[in-house]
Amino acid sequence: xxxxxxYYFKMAKPAVKLVGDPKGDSANFGGVYTPGWCNAYDDVPKxxxxxxxxxxxxxxxxxxxxxxxxxxxxxxxQFYAMPLCTPSRASFLSGLYAQQLGLQRxxxxxxxxxxxxxxxxxxxxxxxxxxxxxxxxxKWHLGFCDWRYTPTHRxxxxxxxxxxxxxxxxxxxxxxxxxxxxxxxxxxxxxVEIIEQHRKYHPQKxxxxxxxxxxxxxxxxxxxxxRNKNYLYYIPLMLVQADxxxxxxxxxxxxxxxxxxxxxGMDEVVHNITKALKQNNLYCNSIFxxxxxxSVSEDKPSPRTEFPYSMDIIEGTRIGAVRVGxxxxxxxxxxxxxxxxxxxxxxxxxxxxxxxxxLFNQRSFFFNLTxxxxxxxxxxxxxxxxxxxxxxxxxxxxxxxxxxxYYFNMAKPAVKLVEDPKGDPVKFGDxxxPGWCNAYEDVPKTHGDTYYNKSQIQLVLN
Numbered sequence: 506x507x508x509x510x511x512y513y514f515k516m517a518k519p520a521v522k523l524v525g526d527p528k529g530d531s532a533n534f535g536g537v538y539t540p541g542w543c544n545a546y547d548d549v550p551k552x553x554x555x556x557x558x559x560x561x562x563x564x565x566x567x568x569x570x571x572x573x574x575x576x577x578x579x580x581x582x583q584f585y586a587m588p589l590c591t592p593s594r595a596s597f598l599s600g601l602y603a604q605q606l607g608l609q610r611x612x613x614x615x616x617x618x619x620x621x622x623x624x625x626x627x628x629x630x631x632x633x634x635x636x637x638x639x640x641x642x643x644k645w646h647l648g649f650c651d652w653r654y655t656p657t658h659r660x661x662x663x664x665x666x667x668x669x670x671x672x673x674x675x676x677x678x679x680x681x682x683x684x685x686x687x688x689x690x691x692x693x694x695x696x697v698e699i700i701e702q703h704r705k706y707h708p709q710k711x712x713x714x715x716x717x718x719x720x721x722x723x724x725x726x727x728x729x730x731x732r733n734k735n736y737l738y739y740i741p742l743m744l745v746q747a748d749x750x751x752x753x754x755x756x757x758x759x760x761x762x763x764x765x766x767x768x769x770g771m772d773e774v775v776h777n778i779t780k781a782l783k784q785n786n787l788y789c790n791s792i793f794x795x796x797x798x799x800s801v802s803e804d805k806p807s808p809r810t811e812f813p814y815s816m817d818i819i820e821g822t823r824i825g826a827v828r829v830g831x832x833x834x835x836x837x838x839x840x841x842x843x844x845x846x847x848x849x850x851x852x853x854x855x856x857x858x859x860x861x862x863x864l865f866n867q868r869s870f871f872f873n874l875t876x877x878x879x880x881x882x883x884x885x886x887x888x889x890x891x892x893x894x895x896x897x898x899x900x901x902x903x904x905x906x907x908x909x910x911y912y913f914n915m916a917k918p919a920v921k922l923v924e925d926p927k928g929d930p931v932k933f934g935d936x937x938x939p940g941w942c943n944a945y946e947d948v949p950k951t952h953g954d955t956y957y958n959k960s961q962i963q964l965v966l967n
Contacts, residue, residue: 558721558768567753567769570776574793583884584796585828587815590646594717598627598647598659604816604825607920607948613648616928618942619920620648621659629660629713637711638662640699642692644717650928650942661715665695689720689767693774697781704785712787716778720771721764813912817919822874825916827909831885834905838872839880881905917948 560568561575587593591612592603599621603609606621613619621627629639641656641664648654656664696716703712754765775795782788816825826835881895881902895902927941 558764560772565756566765568772570772570779571795574775574779574795578793581796585812585814586796590644592815594644594647595621598629598715599625600628601625602813602816602916604813604916604919605948607917609815609817609916610819610919610921613646614924615930615937616650616924616926617922618650618925618928619922620650620654620944622945622947623653624947627659629656629715631660632711632713633660635711637713638703638707639713639715640664641715642695642699642717643688643715644719648944649937649939650925651944652939653944655939663699665692687770689718689770689774692716692718693777696774696778700778700781700785700787704787714778716774718771718774720767720774811908813909813916816913816916819872820874822872822877823913824872825909825913827905827912828884829905829908831883832901832905833882833884833890834902834909835880836906836909837878838874838876840872879906918950920949 557563558566559575560566560572561580587596587603587609589612592608592610595601595603595606595608599606606625607619608621629637629641632639639661641661643666645656645664645666652658696714699714700712703710753769754762757765779788779793782791811827811829814826814828816823818824823837825837826833828834879895879902880890880893881898882890882892883894884890925942928937930937932941
């Protein structure tokens, strides 16, 4: 029976769920819905609903190598991740919710004296007990003020930092002759080198390779690398590698072309890594997890039926959500943007320093803290969360609120510490360096109740 199931499944074509086109608005046709505003397809289109930044969900994005891995693996179509670097990576490497580590709010700044508390073992530390060799390339963003926070003290055998917003220059041995290289290609070379060396020197040991790409971070943030004495620093240039793929990105809106190029560059790196694994006879026994943040799935239904989103409390207002089965409860403020923006209307303001500064300087720029209403959605029939059922299904609301309270009580207060001048790079040869704070063993009880301050943002933008 399974053989016949597979036969018919391969015969099926991807479900087509296209974004609503405003050309079909009834207001354009005397207040009634009417034909005549689109071109019919001659066959089933290859595009399908999903995240718009990869080829298997968006035919405008050219990612053939990642598409192949996706087709041969498991695509997670209900995938949730934290929205920022620090909390997402903290969850992936610790196996805990970010709110259990005090890292649910924002990112760790360069002179912020905190990181993942030492009490919590990270994935490479656990894998080391199973004889794994573990290597990290790219973003870290999980604390560096104490050497014990840094990757090679948390289970990794080597680490190469290249990410523009992880300016922790002195955590790793620096390669030579890298001035002017695009960071994504430097990650590529290092990942391939790790694979080749592993095959040569440790063929009997398993390998864990963590590649934290920054290619599709804010396109306008610095991504080029140069040398200052023995360490690295970043030149504030735009993502010029998009030019290399410009002709293949011409179908994108102007504001998405550089991002399109960044994605294509990342796809090329994925190809080179998989190619190196094949050439070194490591591919067939490997598990790949490609995500905007984290997750691995077996080819079977998940045993999980519920999970919390980020949990926090800001100025006395609870922030967070919980999902149980098909239902999701946002108990309090949701995001400020309640509109769905189609791709052609996307406006990229990551290059606008004044806009970014103003955004971050708003004390509660993510939430309307005066909104404490409950928002209940049935995602099975309302995946876009347009129809609030809180008043219509009070029993379901009570059920999810009980689970919300359970997870909220499990969370620890967000830790946002004031930047410490002891970490000023002028004290370390003009580079950010570890060695000026004492790592926390566990999440401290004291915490801040603000987002960011002006000096912190200036430090990032300058």
